[in-house]
Amino acid sequence: MTRPENEGKAGAPADAPAADAPVADARAKNWADRYAPPWALPYLRLARADRPIGFYLLALPCFWSVGLAGIHTGVAYPDPVLLLLFAIGAVVMRGAGCTYNDIVDRDIDAKVARTRSRPLPSGQVSLKSAIAFMLALCLVGLGVLLSLNSFSIWAGFAVIPIVALYPFMKRISHWPQAVLGLAFNWGAMGWAAVTGRLDWAPVVLYVGAVAWTVGYDTIYAHQDREDDALIGMKSTALRFGADTTYWLSGFYAVTIAAMGLAGWLAGGGPLFFTGLALAYGQLLWQIATLDIDDADNCLARFKSNRDFGLIVFFAILADMTVASSL
Template identity: 70%
Template sequence: MPRPASEDKAASIADASAKNWVDRFAPAPLLPYLRLARADRPVGFFLLGLPCFWGVAFGGLSTGAPYPDPYLLLLFAIGAIAMRAAGCIYNDIVDRDIDAQVMRTRSRPLPSGQVTTAAAVVFMLALCASGSAVLLSLNSFSVLLGLGVIPIVGLYPFVKRISYWPQAVLGLASNWGALVGWAAVLGSLGAAPALLYAGAVAWTIGYDTIYAHQDREDDELIGMKSTALRFGASTKAWLTIFYGVAWLAMVGSGLLAGAGIVFVIGMSFAVAQLGWQVATLDIDDADNCLTRFRSNRDFGVIVFVAAAADMTLASLA
């Protein structure tokens, strides 16, 4: 049964949906751990998992497959759930003292004391083991490629202490699955996956800049850096550049992989979604920023559906 509305209210996470399934249904002993794993905020799973799906779909386009490999999609979905959770826990461990100083993050399980650091480390290692099992199910090239992201993931939470571009490092880390997804299909890389990856990195810089505007004032006070602070009032112009680069690179990647008119039509809807984000963004309204950040799940789904539909219709021609 759903938990009474008043229960655990003080411990709820600021940017989680008020009706998320974790706060409503999770047993009390598991609640802090599910929050630590961001199970109450599933959009991050999509933002990590969808680039993997793109890689599988674009790789399938290049082989003339009628649809993206469902077995690979399942593996990457499981891996994205595990590794997104592990990555968030790692970031929270590194940032626990900083998070305690930021209004939006001080209620998270580590800075609020709901979960000890030792327990968080054990949980993170268990999730990493699950993600490793998924990776080892792929071909040997993909396994080696997947391991290559570890130094980038390790670096990410420290970048905001020294640079205004942590969003770029996040992009390098969170979109690595686009390369691994392609490699899982073909056992190699090439120009198309490289272009897809570059576009995905630009996309992440855009959406995470929007997200970072929620913490702009707190970050400035405690000395943390972000593209939100770097771009400031010029954010919309910068977003137009990064989203434009992202869309052009993804379209170019799809065409190099063998996509046709169906994919291009689908990508016209994708660019309209990005345009809506920029046109309606209010960087001084945290709720507005959070809504537009979350909407990038829709963008990612559109790109995947465009590639998958092109594959299927081409196979029927």
């Protein structure tokens, strides 16, 4: 645990990782570490650009919802401009959210082995620079939001209190993963960007996506389980403990049931449900092969949720194409 007397002149621990060392849970030789100029690298790390899995986990629920709205309205493929806007929004708002979390958690991150190499606790970025960077990303995100219809704009603003609350939940509750799910899957309301309203299909999809996030982020949290217990932080990983696989089975079952109901409400056909069955197989593989005491195993299972999300999205695309030709 880091103590004040061990801090360096820049406010970072004296034994903090070197500025050119990759962040602990980033892939070795990732694109940011290989190609980014030295002045930009700390900010790309702050935005988690060196770890793109978060982009997929944030963007895919948006894509699912837009796709299901397309099935409902009978089009052959999702609006590519709308998907591009959601992709840009996912990149910048994920970066802004991660920066906000790191600002709030900078003292905690300095005490956790996996996170102490991040730009703020390691001293690579100052607090003022991090705040300015976060605000710049938020402005880009605001531009994306204002390009949508009025219903979507108001829905976008509605998630701000949940996002603001999330970093503090680990201090008071064993369920920060649930709050993360509420914030991270707001894009499941992307249906409104197509139709100008909300229906039951996107609401049910949102429920399923939240359950999915509780599952995969519990797996992720097992990497920090021991450090969190030492410094008094809470998580579903600590709450579930040795019973994690049973809890995951329940949450992932809710995920598939809710997604199936959302697809049925939207008018999904056999290709969608076939893809959803394949996606469920991917979730079952996560549960069957998970080792909560192996950090590398947990990280790999967590990252594999990109594959789950892509299977669902391609199933929606295939269903849209076939349904529109009938």
